[in-house]
Amino acid sequence: ERRCAAQWGDLAxxxxxxxxxQPRTPHDETPPTLDFFLEHDTGTETLxxxxxxxGGYADLAEATGTTTPVLFWLPSAAREANLRRLLDTxxxxxxxxxxxxxTDLEGPAGRVWLPAGLESGRRCGLAELADIWLTARPAKVDPS
Incomplete structure (x- = not known):
């Protein structure tokens, strides 16, 4: 947390x-990789x-030119549902x-993550999130 604050604390x-x-399989040319920020929610702040x-993460993406996903680890299913109602897009x-x-059985890399804005409502592993977000992200165009 201290290193993150030192690196990005002005914005996020x-x-x-x-x-x-993701561990490489024989079929992978390049294994999926996902960089992410983690927000470990303990329920002490309002949703x-x-x-x-x-907003700070969006400002950071704008300032750096790199969009990094944010993963919220929540203490209860009710808090997750209430947060998701507030997320919008x-x-x-x-x-x-x-x-x-x-999640204890699956581990944090397992199919425990529910992406915001997807209709399926299906939980994904970190490697699947990388695939989803890489295909959904438009390619950057060099203005020169």
Whole structure:
């Protein structure tokens, strides 16, 4: 958290930064990789305040030219549902997960993440999130 604050604290203050590299299989040319910010929600802040944090992540993406997804790890299914109702269409990719016996079994890289804005309502693993967000992100055009 301190390193994140030192790096990005003017615009965003994540609890952590992570990089997931999916273990390579014989069929992979390049294994999926996902850089992400983690917001570990303990339920002490209002959900309105939690959602306002996304503005800082959008500002950071604008300032750096790099959009980094934000993953919210929540303490209960009710809090996740209430947060998701407030998310609308976030300016940066967002997914949520709940600390539960199921996530303990799957682990944080497993199919525990629910991306915001997808109709399927199907939980995804980190590698799937990388695939979803890479295909959904428009290619940058060099203006020169």
């Amino acid at each position: 203050r994540p609890d952590a930064f992570g990089r997931w590299i 309105a305040r939690v959602t306002r944090k996304l 976030p300016e940066v990719p967002v997914a949520t997960a709940v600390q539960s016996p199921a």
